[in-house]
Amino acid sequence: xxxxxxxxxxxxxxxxxxxxxxxxxxxxxxxxxxxxxxxxxxxxxxxxxxxxxxxxxxxxxxxxxxxxxxxxxxxxxxxxxxxxxxxxxxxxxxxxxxxxxxxxxxxxxxxxxxxxxxxxxxxxxxxxxxxxxxxxxxxxxxxxxxxxxxxxxxxxxxxxxxxxxxxxxxxxxxxxxxxxxxxxxxxxxxxxxxxxxxxxxxxxxxxxxxxxxxxxxxxxxxxxxxxxxxxxxxxxxxxxxxxxxxxxxxxxxxxxxxxxxxxxx
Amino acid sequence: xxxxxxxxxxxxxxxxxxxxxxxxxxxxxxxxxxxxxxxxxxxxxxxxxxxxxxxxxxxxxxxxxxxxxxxxxxxxxxxxxxxxxxxxxxxxxxxxxxxxxxxxxxxxxxxxxxxxxxxxxxxxxxxxxxxxxxxxxxxxxxxxxxxxxxxxxxxxxxxxxxxxxxxxxxxxxxxxxxxxxxxxxxxxxxxxxxxxxxxxxxxxxxxxxxxxxxxxxxxxxxxxxxxxxxxxxxxxxxxxxxxxxxxxxxxxxxxxxxxxxxxxxxxxxxxxxxxxxxxxxxxxxxx
Amino acid sequence: xxxxxxxxxxxxxxxxxxxxxxxxxxxxxxxxxxxxxxxxxxxxxxxxxxxxxxxxxxxxxxxxxxxxxxxxxxxxxxxxxxxxxxxxxxxxxxxxxxxxxxxxxxxxxxxxxxxxxxxxxxxxxxxxxxxxxxxxxxxxxxxxxxxxxxxxxxxxxxxxxxxxxxxxxxxxxxxxxxxxxxxxxxxxxxxxxxxxxxxxxxxxxxxxxxxxxxxxxxxxxxxxxxxxxxxxxxxxxxxxxxxxxxxxxxxxxxxxxxxxxxxxxxxxxxxxxxxxxxxxxxxxxxxxxxxxxxxxxxxxxxxxxx
Ligand SMILES: Nc1ncnc2c1ncn2[C@@H]1O[C@H](COP(=O)(O)OP(=O)(O)OP(=O)(O)O)[C@@H](O)[C@H]1O
Ligand SMILES: Nc1ncnc2c1ncn2[C@@H]1O[C@H](COP(=O)(O)OP(=O)(O)OP(=O)(O)O)[C@@H](O)[C@H]1O
Ligand SMILES: [Mg+2]
Ligand SMILES: [Mg+2]
Numbered sequence: 001x002x003x004x005x006x007x008x009x010x011x012x013x014x015x016x017x018x019x020x021x022x023x024x025x026x027x028x029x030x031x032x033x034x035x036x037x038x039x040x041x042x043x044x045x046x047x048x049x050x051x052x053x054x055x056x057x058x059x060x061x062x063x064x065x066x067x068x069x070x071x072x073x074x075x076x077x078x079x080x081x082x083x084x085x086x087x088x089x090x091x092x093x094x095x096x097x098x099x100x101x102x103x104x105x106x107x108x109x110x111x112x113x114x115x116x117x118x119x120x121x122x123x124x125x126x127x128x129x130x131x132x133x134x135x136x137x138x139x140x141x142x143x144x145x146x147x148x149x150x151x152x153x154x155x156x157x158x159x160x161x162x163x164x165x166x167x168x169x170x171x172x173x174x175x176x177x178x179x180x181x182x183x184x185x186x187x188x189x190x191x192x193x194x195x196x197x198x199x200x201x202x203x204x205x206x207x208x209x210x211x212x213x214x215x216x217x218x219x220x221x222x223x224x225x226x227x228x229x230x231x232x233x234x235x236x237x238x239x240x241x242x243x244x245x246x247x248x249x250x251x252x253x254x255x256x257x258x259x260x261x262x263x264x265x
Numbered sequence: 266x267x268x269x270x271x272x273x274x275x276x277x278x279x280x281x282x283x284x285x286x287x288x289x290x291x292x293x294x295x296x297x298x299x300x301x302x303x304x305x306x307x308x309x310x311x312x313x314x315x316x317x318x319x320x321x322x323x324x325x326x327x328x329x330x331x332x333x334x335x336x337x338x339x340x341x342x343x344x345x346x347x348x349x350x351x352x353x354x355x356x357x358x359x360x361x362x363x364x365x366x367x368x369x370x371x372x373x374x375x376x377x378x379x380x381x382x383x384x385x386x387x388x389x390x391x392x393x394x395x396x397x398x399x400x401x402x403x404x405x406x407x408x409x410x411x412x413x414x415x416x417x418x419x420x421x422x423x424x425x426x427x428x429x430x431x432x433x434x435x436x437x438x439x440x441x442x443x444x445x446x447x448x449x450x451x452x453x454x455x456x457x458x459x460x461x462x463x464x465x466x467x468x469x470x471x472x473x474x475x476x477x478x479x480x481x482x483x484x485x486x487x488x489x490x491x492x493x494x495x496x497x498x499x500x501x502x503x504x505x506x507x508x509x510x511x512x513x514x515x516x517x518x519x520x521x522x523x524x525x526x527x528x529x530x531x532x533x534x535x536x537x538x539x540x541x542x543x544x545x546x547x548x549x550x551x552x
Numbered sequence: 553x554x555x556x557x558x559x560x561x562x563x564x565x566x567x568x569x570x571x572x573x574x575x576x577x578x579x580x581x582x583x584x585x586x587x588x589x590x591x592x593x594x595x596x597x598x599x600x601x602x603x604x605x606x607x608x609x610x611x612x613x614x615x616x617x618x619x620x621x622x623x624x625x626x627x628x629x630x631x632x633x634x635x636x637x638x639x640x641x642x643x644x645x646x647x648x649x650x651x652x653x654x655x656x657x658x659x660x661x662x663x664x665x666x667x668x669x670x671x672x673x674x675x676x677x678x679x680x681x682x683x684x685x686x687x688x689x690x691x692x693x694x695x696x697x698x699x700x701x702x703x704x705x706x707x708x709x710x711x712x713x714x715x716x717x718x719x720x721x722x723x724x725x726x727x728x729x730x731x732x733x734x735x736x737x738x739x740x741x742x743x744x745x746x747x748x749x750x751x752x753x754x755x756x757x758x759x760x761x762x763x764x765x766x767x768x769x770x771x772x773x774x775x776x777x778x779x780x781x782x783x784x785x786x787x788x789x790x791x792x793x794x795x796x797x798x799x800x801x802x803x804x805x806x807x808x809x810x811x812x813x814x815x816x817x818x819x820x821x822x823x824x825x826x827x828x829x830x831x832x833x834x835x836x837x838x839x840x841x842x843x844x845x846x847x848x849x850x851x852x853x854x855x856x857x858x
Contacts, residue, residue, distance in 0.1 A: 131680075131681060132680060133679055133680055133681045133684055161678065161679060161680070162678065164680045165677065165678060165679060165680045165721075168722055169674060169722065176355060176356075176361075177360075177361055179318065179323045179353075179355070180353070180355045180358070180361045181361065182323065182348065183321055183323065183348050183351075183352070183353040183355075183424070184348065184373055184374040184377060184423060184424065184427065185348050185349070185373075185374055185377030185378060185427075186373070186377060187377075201363060202361075202363045202373065205363035206360055206361045206362065206363050209360070209363075209409075210360055213360075213675075214674075214675050217670065217672065217675035217676065218675050218676065218678070220633075220638060220670070221668075221670060221675065221676035221678075221733075222678060222688075223638065223663070224636055224638060224663055224667070224668040224737070225663070225667075225688055225689040225692060225736060225737060225740070226660060226663050226664055226689055226692040226693060226740060227688070227692050228660065228692065232694040233691055233692055233694060234691050234694050234695055234696060234697055234700060235691060235697060235700075236683070236684070236687040236690070236691060236697055236700040236701050236704060237684070237697070237701075238697045307755075308725070308755045308756075308757055308758075309725040309726045309727065309754070309755050309758065310725055412624060412625045413624055413625070414624045414625070439752055439753060440671070440749065440752045440753075440782075441624065441782070442622075442623040442624045442782050442821060442822070443782065443784075443821060443822055443823035444623065444820075444821025444822070444823075445623075445624055445821075469754070469755045469756060469759075471756065472826075506757075509755055509756065509757030509758075510755070510756055510757070511756035511757070511760070513826075514785060514825075514826035514827070514848065515826050515830065517848060518826070518827070518830070518848045518851060518852065521848070521852055522852065522855060525852070525855075525856060527855065536826050536829045536830050536833070537833070539826075539830050540829075540830050540833040540834060540837075543830065543834060543851075543855065544834060544837055544839065546855065547834070547839050547855075547858065
């Protein structure tokens with residue numbers, strides 16, 4: 001089935017992390033990513049890992065969900081590890097046929113996998129703890145200063161909102177169309193490329209027509225509700241920083257500063 | 266008569282093993298006799314669509330089993346052939362039309378069956394005539410130029426052309442005007458008579474059930490809560506309203522008369538029967 | 553429609569006993585939407601345009617409950633879309649609350665006053681959070697966020713969706729989604745609701761609930777309601793019924809008057825409400841039933857005394 005639990009899907013909760021302003025979480029992730037990717041040496045990495053661990057504990061997310069986000073990308077982690085381990089020259093540890101594993105390789109591979117894993121964990125934290133709609137509002141607010149440079153911040157945010165709203169609906173529709181055509185004996189896999197492309201028509205024509213129909217209906221419904229672009233529009237849930245947000249941003253930036261310091265001093 | 270569909274303790278779960286797990290069917294057992302007209306009713310989300318998708322193997326049981334024409338739907342080797350004997354018309358089937366002309370769209374199923382060109386043409390013509398469309402005109406028309414009601418009929422013809430032994434229709438009359446509804450139901454009854462097919466109708470329209478069905482199955486939250494003749498089912502008014510369903514309007518009227526202490530039969534379903542009862546009542550008082 | 557029949561009919565047929573004092577503030581005869589000689593042609597500019605409406609004259613009074621019925625393709629949706637300036641007349645004019653829909657500057661003011669609800673609830677929900685979706689219209693009006701919040705809370709309470717405020721709309725039932733769509737336009741505090749076959753995808757309970765909501769809005773808040781429907785049991789609850797056929801008004805008037813046209817309705821392929829069908833059949837058998845009979849309750853009341 002197409003609709004199961006998807007990667008990084010919001011898990012409702014009431015932890016400190018859930019209550020933070022979405023902008024705080026975005027800033028936090030950016031700071032952590034910068035530290036992991038650009039600055040951290042191994043001491044810095046340990047510091048960042050510690051901070052991540054604290055964040056995970058505070059979030060009260062079930063362990064299964066957290067590991068799940070790593071598990072889904074395990075192949076990436078394994079391949080990265082193997083490549084690093086095999087391709088780094090140095091003191092030989094073992095030989096597997098034509099492949100040589102060096103001591104330095106194992107260390108380098110461990111480090112890079114740790115970096116990647118940390119990055120994955122941190123990147124999923126905001127999506128796991130924030131309703132998508134709120135995250136969208138946060139992103140809109142962060143990029144809205146760029147509006148003066150001609151970046152259509154409101155339109156981008158609206159597109160994201162609508163995508164969030166309609167992706168599940170369109171997936172459901174795809175499921176129905178596939179089922180319906182299969183009930184008339186359609187096979188979607190056989191034959192030469194030309195035949196194969198032709199066999200997909202019964203699927204894509206209705207899906208495309210359906211998406212257009214929905215888009216049309218939605219545009220009418222939005223206009224009927226007085227929508228006329230971002231100008232003069234207000235928001236019900238105006239975002240507001242509160243005390244915990246300032247504390248979290250402060251701590252995050254302090255850690256980033258610390259990581260940079262560890263690297264360059 | 267022999268059973269054509271045998272359902273034994275069927276359960277189905279969407280997104281199993283996730284926090285979003287939904288048990289959409291819960292231990293359903295039901296026998297559907299060959300040639301019967303069965304209506305399935307239930308409020309939104311009660312599992313009607315999920316249930317009928319088990320009948321042609323689109324979904325397979327999480328527990329229990331479903332046998333259709335003697336074939337276990339979980340048997341992967343046989344499943345690919347189930348669609349030949351079980352035709353399924355989805356909700357708003359007109360949205361699944363895709364060919365350039367009505368003719369080629371209706372021919373899609375028969376062509377997949379590997380019939381000869383002559384057989385295909387014959388089946389398409391027959392199916393189009395059954396739903397009241399002109400076969401010769403339809404050959405030229407694009408389905409996207411038809412009115413909503415005609416597109417609905419073209420889409421249903423696409424399934425009738427398979428000549429299924431079991432025809433399943435999921436809310437086929439939603440959005441049609443009264444005449445369109447009446448005609449469609451007439452066409453379906455005609456198909457049943459001609460082919461001796463079993464009809465399974467999912468609907469929210471209680472009058473339709475009263476008029477057409479021989480058996481009724483009632484679902485509530487994934488469970489089969491009642492099964493029987495329409496008269497039996499609609500005599501259990503309190504239970505039906507409790508699960509978001511209703512009686513056909515004439516039955517409701519007669520029931521209220523009964524509650525007022527009038528001597529009327531309680532198993533009335535259609536307007537004609539209600540009229541008969543009231544005429545009898547008025548006749549008695551006038552004499 | 554068990555419940556609506558017993559609660560709602562008195563007011564809707566204009567029986568004076570249920571009118572409350574608030575209503576007198578509202579001039580009952582004030583015309584809210586005036587349609588004059590309206591013609592609409594799809595793809596007017598291209599060859600082979602399709603004439604969907606011709607020569608429609610119609611006045612919707614403020615506070616009225618109007619039902620528009622007619623066969624598929626008779627032009628009901630086309631007419632409804634003229635009421636909030638989504639479509640502009642090819643000929644004739646449509647005046648809403650004194651504003652001509654042809655003037656583009658009026659469109660926004662008109663849409664604020666005329667809330668539109670469509671057949672498929674899924675395609676009119678913009679947000680993946682119920683309260684955010686309800687807020688959309690009010691946000692578009694540029695109201696301060698406190699006011700938006702207040703209106704959303706009030707409206708969700710009025711419609712009975714308060715406990716779902718934080719839910720995702722796709723987890724609601726069909727009837728609840730359709731109520732959310734109504735809430736989504738009510739936050740703009742429109743004086744008129746136009747609904748295009750809102751009950752056609754609902755189960756019986758959802759249908760009854762939605763009709764009750766509409767009747768309540770019409771009765772207690774004097775919202776003008778224009779309801780497009782194929783369900784004649786819904787039509788008998790209205791103040792007035794307009795039947796379209798082939799882009800023209802075939803008959804219009806009180807439900808009693810419209811449903812007296814048995815032959816015409818049969819010709820159009822429309823069905824009588826069950827109560828009327830029974831009454832009609834009984835008259836044919838020679839029983840003399842009173843002419844006012846419209847609903848099951850009326851038959852019941854008559855039989856009770858005989
Ligand atoms: N693809 C899916 N993924 C997850 N849950 C689903 C899916 N399809 C249906 N469900 C859930 O399963 C239950 C039964 O749904 P189903 O569509 O069978 O109901 P239905 O009786 O056909 O309703 P309706 O009258 O609205 O068509 C519902 O709770 C629904 O939310
Ligand atoms: N976008 C369009 N382009 C061209 N023709 C259209 C369009 N929309 C509707 N029509 C045509 O205009 C006529 C009136 O359509 P309309 O949708 O108003 O009917 P309706 O009474 O609402 O029907 P239904 O009961 O099926 O909703 C129909 O003949 C239809 O085919
Ligand atoms: Mg369904
Ligand atoms: Mg319409």
